[in-house]
Amino acid sequence: MAHTDPVKVGVLYSETGATSSIESSQLFGTLFAIELINEAGGINGREIVPVRYDPGSERAVYAALAERLITSDNVKVIFGCYMSNTRKAVIPIVERWNRLLFYSTLYEGFEYSDHVIYTGAAPNQNSVQLAEFMTSTFGPRVYLVGSNYIYPYESNRIMADLVSQQSGGEKTGERYVPLDASERDFAEILADIRNVRPDFIFSTVVGNATQNFYRAYARAGFDPAKLPIGSLTTTEVEIAQMGADIAAGHFTSAPYFQSIDNPVNHACLTRFRDRFGDCAAPNACWEAAFFQVHLFANAMRASGSDDIDALMPHLLGASFQAPQGRVRIEPSNHHTYLNPRIGRANEAGQFTIVRETRDVVYPDPYLVTHALGDWALRMSPVES
Numbered sequence: 001m002a003h004t005d006p007v008k009v010g011v012l013y014s015e016t017g018a019t020s021s022i023e024s025s026q027l028f029g030t031l032f033a034i035e036l037i038n039e040a041g042g043i044n045g046r047e048i049v050p051v052r053y054d055p056g057s058e059r060a061v062y063a064a065l066a067e068r069l070i071t072s073d074n075v076k077v078i079f080g081c082y083m084s085n086t087r088k089a090v091i092p093i094v095e096r097w098n099r100l101l102f103y104s105t106l107y108e109g110f111e112y113s114d115h116v117i118y119t120g121a122a123p124n125q126n127s128v129q130l131a132e133f134m135t136s137t138f139g140p141r142v143y144l145v146g147s148n149y150i151y152p153y154e155s156n157r158i159m160a161d162l163v164s165q166q167s168g169g170e171k172t173g174e175r176y177v178p179l180d181a182s183e184r185d186f187a188e189i190l191a192d193i194r195n196v197r198p199d200f201i202f203s204t205v206v207g208n209a210t211q212n213f214y215r216a217y218a219r220a221g222f223d224p225a226k227l228p229i230g231s232l233t234t235t236e237v238e239i240a241q242m243g244a245d246i247a248a249g250h251f252t253s254a255p256y257f258q259s260i261d262n263p264v265n266h267a268c269l270t271r272f273r274d275r276f277g278d279c280a281a282p283n284a285c286w287e288a289a290f291f292q293v294h295l296f297a298n299a300m301r302a303s304g305s306d307d308i309d310a311l312m313p314h315l316l317g318a319s320f321q322a323p324q325g326r327v328r329i330e331p332s333n334h335h336t337y338l339n340p341r342i343g344r345a346n347e348a349g350q351f352t353i354v355r356e357t358r359d360v361v362y363p364d365p366y367l368v369t370h371a372l373g374d375w376a377l378r379m380s381p382v383e384s
Helices: 020-039 059-071 084-096 127-137 150-164 183-196 209-219 236-242 263-276 284-303 308-315
Strands: 007-012 048-053 077-080 100-103 116-118 141-147 170-177 200-204 229-231 251-254 319-322 325-329 341-345 351-356
Touching: 007 020, 007 059, 007 284, 020 048, 020 236, 020 263, 020 284, 048 059, 059 077, 059 084, 077 084, 077 284, 084 100, 084 116, 084 150, 100 284, 127 150, 127 200, 127 229, 127 251, 127 341, 127 351, 141 150, 141 183, 150 170, 150 200, 170 183, 183 209, 200 209, 209 229, 209 236, 284 308, 284 319
Parallel strands: 007 048, 007 077, 077 100, 100 116, 141 170, 141 200, 200 229, 229 251
Antiparallel strands: 251 341, 319 325, 341 351
16 A cells, blocks of 8 residues: 655754854745645655754754654654754764755765765865866955854865965965854954955855955955955855845856756746745755755655665666756765856846856865866856
8 A cells, every 4th residue: 555644854944043044045945845846746645744943053953953853753854954064963863863864055075974965066066166267367366264164164275275276376364254243353354355465255154144244345445346256155145135236246156046047947936936935035055955855756756765775776876957957966975966157246136157067067075086177168257
């Protein structure tokens, strides 16, 4: 007899705290995918039911709630986490209980777990492209500014290494701010930037502090045409917070932007806005949160079970036509083939795509085989 019981999945994205804005977009991307799947008949006739909690952007709370989802709610698959320290808090728990975490955020790489599917960009799918673009367009001297936790430290290390490969490339400064940084926290940093005169700024400031960094930059009178900020973490969410006029002229490297011109993306955005309105700004983390639910559902349809051992043979190597283009999970490292792009923030609050790849890029989280200019370009760089 076929199962008809609902399929419970855990959802751990923050609706409060320092990273609530970007994580709320991941939450809505997850709920949107679940709605679409349920409307189409669920998983072999079984409804997906999200069991969701708000970790409040607190590392220890993610761990406690992951344990609760597994031991009290009997959840076998969890979608969640944004910051790397929260992912690292949850991984030992899913490993201990033989459960599965889907992680939809770009991250610093240099990690592998049998119990994680990584759908956000690895460093060779965003950092390498941003370094190549910024150094070739503006120059090889970079100033690094980040939030004070694991991801910015590691991402800045990678960027410094990439820039050093260029003739004349160097790190001119490296500074960190609290997760709840205000505009005032950036004043001394911007004064130092004015003094050392880098060619560009690399920002790994995350969450609600991002808007304060860009506002402080604008208030200090800097010009993005001469000294732009390049980022991996500034998305449509943060632009909506700071205002299009503040963001315009700065750059982000990501596999997905709302402005991607293809039928799948157009249809997805239309359906999302019909359901949720303007409650969340679609962005790369939203898109990964969306497509990873579909990958899970397809794997469970094929396996008939949400047990990790049953799912994995159908997840590894699986592909899906996502809004960014076709994505595929690499069996050897559980990361995802993605479509890197460079976007320049424009006055409409969106990104003008100035570079993108012809084909998906293999995920190389350990940066074993990458080269600084190893992506095939479809478009030419923007004129500086």
